[in-house]
Every structure is written in C-alpha cells, then in structure tokens.
Amino acid sequence: MALVNRKFVLASRPQGPAGPENFRLIEEPVRSPGEGEVLVRNRFLSLDPYMRGRMNAGKSYAPPQPVGEVMIGGTVGEVIAARRDGFEVGDLVVGMGGWQEYSLSDGKALRKIPQPGIAIEAWLGPVGMPGVTAWYGITRIIAPKPGETVVVSAATGAVGTVAGQLAKLAGARVIGIAGGPAKCRYAVEELGYDACIDHRAADFAARLADAADKGIDGVFENVGGEPLNRCMGMLNTFARIAICGLVASGYDGSPTPLSNVGPVLVSRATMQGFIVSDHMNIWPQALEELARHVAASRIRWRETIAEGIEAAPAAFFEMLKGGNFGKQLVRLT
Amino acid sequence: MALVNRKFVLASRPQGPAGPENFRLIEEPVRSPGEGEVLVRNRFLSLDPYMRGRMNAGKSYAPPQPVGEVMIGGTVGEVIAARRDGFEVGDLVVGMGGWQEYSLSDGKALRKIPQPGIAIEAWLGPVGMPGVTAWYGITRIIAPKPGETVVVSAATGAVGTVAGQLAKLAGARVIGIAGGPAKCRYAVEELGYDACIDHRAADFAARLADAADKGIDGVFENVGGEPLNRCMGMLNTFARIAICGLVASGYDGSPTPLSNVGPVLVSRATMQGFIVSDHMNIWPQALEELARHVAASRIRWRETIAEGIEAAPAAFFEMLKGGNFGKQLVRLT
Numbered sequence: 001m002a003l004v005n006r007k008f009v010l011a012s013r014p015q016g017p018a019g020p021e022n023f024r025l026i027e028e029p030v031r032s033p034g035e036g037e038v039l040v041r042n043r044f045l046s047l048d049p050y051m052r053g054r055m056n057a058g059k060s061y062a063p064p065q066p067v068g069e070v071m072i073g074g075t076v077g078e079v080i081a082a083r084r085d086g087f088e089v090g091d092l093v094v095g096m097g098g099w100q101e102y103s104l105s106d107g108k109a110l111r112k113i114p115q116p117g118i119a120i121e122a123w124l125g126p127v128g129m130p131g132v133t134a135w136y137g138i139t140r141i142i143a144p145k146p147g148e149t150v151v152v153s154a155a156t157g158a159v160g161t162v163a164g165q166l167a168k169l170a171g172a173r174v175i176g177i178a179g180g181p182a183k184c185r186y187a188v189e190e191l192g193y194d195a196c197i198d199h200r201a202a203d204f205a206a207r208l209a210d211a212a213d214k215g216i217d218g219v220f221e222n223v224g225g226e227p228l229n230r231c232m233g234m235l236n237t238f239a240r241i242a243i244c245g246l247v248a249s250g251y252d253g254s255p256t257p258l259s260n261v262g263p264v265l266v267s268r269a270t271m272q273g274f275i276v277s278d279h280m281n282i283w284p285q286a287l288e289e290l291a292r293h294v295a296a297s298r299i300r301w302r303e304t305i306a307e308g309i310e311a312a313p314a315a316f317f318e319m320l321k322g323g324n325f326g327k328q329l330v331r332l333t
Numbered sequence: 334m335a336l337v338n339r340k341f342v343l344a345s346r347p348q349g350p351a352g353p354e355n356f357r358l359i360e361e362p363v364r365s366p367g368e369g370e371v372l373v374r375n376r377f378l379s380l381d382p383y384m385r386g387r388m389n390a391g392k393s394y395a396p397p398q399p400v401g402e403v404m405i406g407g408t409v410g411e412v413i414a415a416r417r418d419g420f421e422v423g424d425l426v427v428g429m430g431g432w433q434e435y436s437l438s439d440g441k442a443l444r445k446i447p448q449p450g451i452a453i454e455a456w457l458g459p460v461g462m463p464g465v466t467a468w469y470g471i472t473r474i475i476a477p478k479p480g481e482t483v484v485v486s487a488a489t490g491a492v493g494t495v496a497g498q499l500a501k502l503a504g505a506r507v508i509g510i511a512g513g514p515a516k517c518r519y520a521v522e523e524l525g526y527d528a529c530i531d532h533r534a535a536d537f538a539a540r541l542a543d544a545a546d547k548g549i550d551g552v553f554e555n556v557g558g559e560p561l562n563r564c565m566g567m568l569n570t571f572a573r574i575a576i577c578g579l580v581a582s583g584y585d586g587s588p589t590p591l592s593n594v595g596p597v598l599v600s601r602a603t604m605q606g607f608i609v610s611d612h613m614n615i616w617p618q619a620l621e622e623l624a625r626h627v628a629a630s631r632i633r634w635r636e637t638i639a640e641g642i643e644a645a646p647a648a649f650f651e652m653l654k655g656g657n658f659g660k661q662l663v664r665l666t
Contacts, residue, residue, distance in 0.1 A: 224594065243597050243598045246594065255592055256593055256594050259590055260588035261557065261561075262589045264604055265578065266606070268606045268611060269606055270604070270606075272597070272602075273597040273601045273603075275601055
C-alpha cells in the first residue's frame with residue numbers, strides 16, 4: 001500500500017485576520033491499519049464556519065484545534081482497509097476525518113451511511129451536521145406554529161437552507177436574508193421561501209419591514225450584526241431567537257454588539273445559543289426525518305465544490321466571506 | 334359618607350425625561366358603592382418601575398396608561414363598604430387600586446389577604462407582585478443548582494431582595510449588584526448574599542470578576558447597562574439570564590445596547606424576558622411558598638415609605654433613580 005496522504009495542519013493561530021498562511025500542507029505515507037483500526041479514503045470534506053472558532057486559542061464552545069495537528073473537519077469516505085469487526089472494504093462512512101485524503105482511526109466515531117438513494121455528500125450537509133443544526137434550532141427552539149413568521153439569516157447556506165425549509169414544512173411564513181440577488185432568487189424560487197431580502201441592498205431595512213409586516217416570531221440567526229438588530233425591532237410577543245452562529249463579526253475576537261436588548265423584555269422573547277454537539281441524543285431522530293425529507297425532495301439543497309485538498313484553505317476563507325453558494329465541500333479523492 | 338378621594342391621574346405623556354409635571358392631583362367626592370360594588374380605603378400604594386413604561390405611548394408589554402385616568406398601581410386596603418357577596422367591612426384586600434386613597438370596584442380584581450401574621454404591606458412586596466416576579470425568574474428561568482453562581486442586579490430592590498434570597502435557598506452562591514456601600518452591606522449582612530458589589534465603585538468590574546471567580550450561571554437582571562455587559566463576559570456554559578427589567582436606560586425610549594451577544598452562542602446561554610402577569614397560573618403556588626418563607630423569616634425585606642398620596646410622584650422618580658432602599662411604598666390613609 002504505497003499510498004500518500006496529503007493533509008492540512010494548523011500551522012499557527014491567527015494574529016488578527018486568519019488566512020491561508022495559518023495552514024500548512026503535509027505529505028506523508030499512509031500507514032496500514034493495525035488490529036482494531038479502519039482506513040478510510042475520504043471523498044468529500046465539509047468546510048464549516050465553526051472551524052474558524054477552533055483556530056483561536058480563546059474560550060469558545062469547544063477546545064481549540066491543536067497547532068501542528070490535522071485540521072478538524074467532517075468527511076464522507078470509503079473504507080479501503082479494515083481490521084475491525086463491523087467494517088468491510090467498500091463501506092461508505094461519515095465521520096470527522098479532518099482536512100486530509102486518508103484517515104486511520106479506531107472506527108468508533110465513524111457512522112456507516114445507513115440509506116442509499118441520497119447523494120453521498122448529503123451526509124455532510126442536509127443529512128449531516130448542518131441539517132441537524134437546523135433541525136434543532138427550528139424544532140426545539142423556534143418551534144414555529146402555522147402562520148407565524150420566521151426569519152432565517154444566511155438563508156441559502158448549508159444550515160439556513162434546511163432551517164428555512166423545515167420552517168416552511170411547519171407551516172410558517174419564512175423570510176430569508178442572503179447576500180446578493182442570485183441567492184435571494186434561489187431562496188424563493190427553489191427553496192420555497194416566501195421572501196428573501198438582500199442584506200447588501202440599500203433599502204434592506206425597509207424591505208425586511210415590508211416582508212415582515214406581521215412582525216417576527218422566530219429568528220434563526222447564523223450571522224449577527226445589523227440584520228439581527230433590525231429583526232430585534234420587529235419581534236412579536238414570545239418571539240424565539242435561536243443563535244446558531246455569529247459569522248458577521250465574532251471569529252476574529254471582535255465583539256458582536258446588539259444595538260438594543262430591550263425587545264427581549266418588551267416582547268418577553270427568548271434568545272438561546274446552541275451547538276448541536278451538545279444534543280447528541282436528538283441526532284438519530286433528526287437524521288431519520290431529514291433523510292426522509294431529502295429523499296422525497298421536500299428539502300432541496302445545493303453545494304459549492306472545491307477540487308482537491310490543496311483548494312481547501314482558499315475555499316474556507318471564501319466561505320467565511322459568503323462567497324460560496326449552498327454547502328461548501330472539497331472533493332478529496 | 335362625606336369622604337373625599339385624592340388621586341393622581343396621568344396628565345401628559347413624557348416628552349423626554351418624565352417628571353412630576355406629568356401627573357395631576359385631583360380631589361373628588363367618594364361615591365357610595367352601588368349594587369355589586371366594593372369600596373376600599375387604600376392603606377398602602379406600591380410604586381414600581383413598570384409604571385414608568387406605562388406612561389409612554391409606545392409599544393410596551395402592556396397597554397399604555399390612559400391620559401386623564403388614575404395612575405395604575407397595586408394597593409392594600411380595607412373594605413369600608415360592600416354591596417357584593419363575599420366582602421365584608423373590615424376585610425383586608427390587595428388589588429390594583431391605583432394612585433388614590435379610595436377605590437370603588439366590582440371587587441373581581443380584589444384578593445382577600447389570606448394569611449395573618451405577615452405585615453399588611455408585605456402583600457405589595459415579597460408576597461406580592463415583586464415577590465412573584467422574583468419567584469418566576471429564579472424558579473422557572475434560572476433554576477439554580479446548588480453551588481452555581483447567580484448574580485442579582487438591583488439586589489436590595491423589591492424584586493431583587495426576594496430573587497437573591499430564593500437563589501440562596503436553592504443553594505446557589507449569590508452575588509448582588511447594588512448602588513452604594515449601605516445597600517451592599519445590607520445585602521450581605523441582612524439578606525445573606527455571599528457578596529454584593531457597588532456598581533458605582535471605580536473598580537466595579539474587577540470586584541465582580543473576583544466575586545464570580547467560578548463564572549456566572551444565572552443572571553437575574555433588573556437594570557441592564559454596563560453591569561449586564563460585564564456579566565455577559567463571565568457566563569458559564571448553559572447560563573440563564575432572566576430579563577425582568579432594564580431600568581438603566583429603557584424607559585425614556587432610549588435603546589439598551591448589549592456590548593456583545595457572542596457569549597450567548599459561545600456559552601449556549603438562554604436569555605429570556607418575562608413579565609409575571611403573563612403567568613397568572615403560577616401565582617397561587619408562588620404566593621403560598623413566599624408567604625411561608627416570609628412568615629418564617631427565611632425571606633427578609635425592608636421598605637421605604639413615603640407619607641401621603643401627595644408624596645407619590647417625588648417618591649416614584651426617586652425610586653427610578655435608585656434612591657429608595659427596599660420596597661418603595663406610599664402610606665395613603
């Protein structure tokens with residue numbers, strides 16, 4: 001087995017804005033599995049905003065990514081050698097293989113893909129961590145009632161795409177917020193949002209107020225910043241705000257101010273931050289429901305695929321700026 | 334019955350800061366109760382921060398106080414004439430009698446004071462709306478576990494006093510925030526707070542960080558502003574922030590900014606605004622528990638009493654500035 005693995009390690013923690021110089025590409029021979037080990041050829045790597053937080057040393061919701069080790073990341077791949085019961089060559093698995101082409105592990109964190117009929121990379125998107133994140137925020141925090149108005153920021157991102165469609169399936173009126181007319185058009189025409197407002201538009205605030213003319217009952221927040229401030233000013237009584245991400249400003253260590261917390265009191269609203277890895281118990285139910293929705297095309301999605309491991313850093317930073325469209329993946333092998 | 338009632342009506346809505354000129358004192362003869370009516374001589378009027386919000390025309394959690402009508406307010410008093418089954422002369426009752434010496438009503442909103450052995454005015458404080466507010470925020474939102482750290486702002490106010498002692502009874506470490514050394518000393522020595530920090534002290538932030546050296550699990554917030562911002566920076570995982578009031582800045586229509594909403598995500602915290610009148614179903618249980626605690630001196634409290642209805646406006650604005658110590662009352666008759 002003269003295979004060579006290429007992997008990105010975190011070379012240094014960002015001082016100021018993060019960039020490709022914080023990563024280093026390493027080549028090394030692939031070791032054969034020992035007793036109890038499984039070797040996976042990773043087909044797709046998922047790039048996600050949480051990774052930016054892990055690059056920092058400071059307090060976040062997870063331990064920092066160690067410097068010098070392979071970057072954390074979700075992967076789908078194929079078992080190519082196995083010395084562990086329960087795995088066979090050819091098994092398709094999803095796991096945290098990291099930013100690398102091959103991963104060797106004890107297999108405990110690998111899940112065999114349970115269901116045919118769904119594109120393999122969907123298990124990193126709508127039927128993976130982003131989908132379960134959306135499912136938790138919508139079903140367990142916002143819990144929209146039919147006719148309520150739910151706003152979803154980053155509306156066409158990997159998480160927002162699923163959040164918006166789950167809110168629609170619950171009978172809510174769903175307003176997306178996205179960057180640029182193409183994403184907004186896609187949200188309405190393909191994903192079924194009732195409206196989608198371009199946060200770059202000069203008249204963003206007026207258009208959001210117009211679309212949410214009955215007020216806002218739920219906010220699925222991925223971004224923070226001015227759009228969230230605007231939503232806060234339109235909350236209905238007992239509104240629920242699920243804080244899933246604050247990509248706009250948080251990762252470089254800068255604070256994410258809220259211009260007015262008053263509506264939390266006036267509207268008796270609930271604002272709840274959540275991380276789906278705190279709620280492992282809901283994954284089986286969430287994945288089962290999401291897989292059914294995706295297989296039946298009730299949840300649609302799209303992806304941006306970067307080609308080859310060497311493309312990962314640039315694709316990652318482009319995604320953080322909103323340059324991707326849908327789920328950001330890297331095709332590895 | 335040649336009784337004369339003196340009452341304050343809202344004369345005008347505040348333009349800019351509110352002041353005594355927004356109220357007008359009116360004298361009028363007391364009408365005898367008609368069939369089905371109850372006449373109460375009010376002994377004590379409760380002054381509470383929520384009244385400031387009612388003076389505004391804008392959206393708040395309740396309809397505005399109508400201009401020209403008697404100001405809303407909780408009262409305890411004595412039935413002096415009754416033409417309604419269930420009430421007799423001499424009954425002590427608690428209700429929303431308003432800023433006036435006598436109130437005539439159909440009695441439906443009057444509750445007979447169920448328990449002797451507690452000072453009558455306690456039914457406006459620890460065994461009244463402020464107490465139930467504290468009970469809801471502590472037991473239903475923060476739900477402190479033994480050993481957790483809970484911060485209570487306006488720690489010696491009518492609500493904070495009870496919130497802090499309920500948190501102590503739940504086994505939490507309780508840190509108060511109050512204005513001035515006398516209130517802080519009282520909080521620790523009389524109410525049993527583990528620490529109380531003077532928000533006017535130059536080294537407030539350092540002292541709060543020192544007192545909360547294990548981080549903060551619960552915040553019972555009455556005030557907002559810089560102390561809340563400081564608490565946000567010290568949240569532990571799964572912290573709960575009960576927003577009961579934002580007296581610091583909210584009532585004149587100015588926003589209450591939060592310097593960083595990021596900790597809600599990082600700590601997966603929940604921030605919940607609440608108004609106790611949304612939760613009438615919990616009042617019987619809360620009052621029963623509070624009455625037991627007060628009767629047994631497990632909940633202690635103190636009051637500032639202004640003498641006579643004519644003193645109400647000045648006492649009200651003094652309270653909004655934090656000039657009172659404990660529950661602010663007006664002795665009416």
